[in-house]
Amino acid sequence: MIHTNRNRFEWGFKSFEWAVTRRNGGVEWIIERFDGTVEKVTRAVAQRVSRRGFVSTVTKVVVGGVVLPLLPVDRNFQLRNAHAEEFAKTAQTTDPKACNYWRYCAHDGYSCACCGGGPSVCPPGSYPSPTSWVGSCINPDDDKTYLIAYGDCCGKDSCARCECLHTEGEMPVYRPQLNNDIVWCFGARSMVYHCTSAALIGEA
Incomplete structure (x- = not known):
């Protein structure tokens, strides 16, 4: 064996x-x-x-x-696009007082629509800041991406209603045009923050 x-x-x-x-x-x-x-x-x-x-x-x-x-390549484009698409899944176009309103994908602050103004209009007694940050949001009605300018309305005490905090695509403070934690009342008559508007600029 x-x-x-x-x-x-x-x-x-x-x-x-x-x-x-x-x-x-x-x-x-x-x-x-x-x-x-x-x-x-x-x-x-x-x-x-x-x-x-x-x-x-x-x-x-x-x-x-x-x-x-x-070379200066925008390596965050795909990441921001993915965030915008995620927000668009639950976004709506009829109620600007709700935080899932389609323009608010990069909104950070109190919505002016809840404070006596409109989604892109400052309430009476406040005035828009000449500076703003930008975001790209998808309109669920036509599935197109639009450029939104978020501007703070200044000069009145904080509205403290409809606080919508969305940080999709937000960049650090050294990229201020894409940072929404800054009080954007630069150049305004007062640095007192009241609410945030979301103006539609056009198709991205």
Whole structure:
């Protein structure tokens, strides 16, 4: 019984050794083919391109690869778009006093519609700030994206009604045009915050 098992083991080991040898031969053949192809391409390029031209091209490719990630690309577009789509699933277009009103996807503050004004109109006794932050909201009626300017109405005590806090697509304070935690009464006669309006600018 032991002798039989030993024979089986030796036969299995020889089979494995043969398979490894064959596989290594296959790998060597692939490497030789690859080396030959690279050599042919290199010789062809050397016959057609000067040494300086080749070095110049390689340098451009390397520098371009290093500089490309530094270009000013808006990498948050997809993230903001995803947030806007999520808000649009429950948004409505008929009641501006509700926080799921479609223009309020990036609204942060008390809605002026609940404070005696309208969704884009300041209540009497307050006045709009000349500055604002912006957001892109999807209108569920036509599934189009619109640019919304959120402006604070200033000059009266805080309304403290219909507080709608949506931070979709909000950026840190160093990107103030996309930050809604700032009191946007800069340049107004008073820095006292009353409510926030949401003016429709146009299709994004």
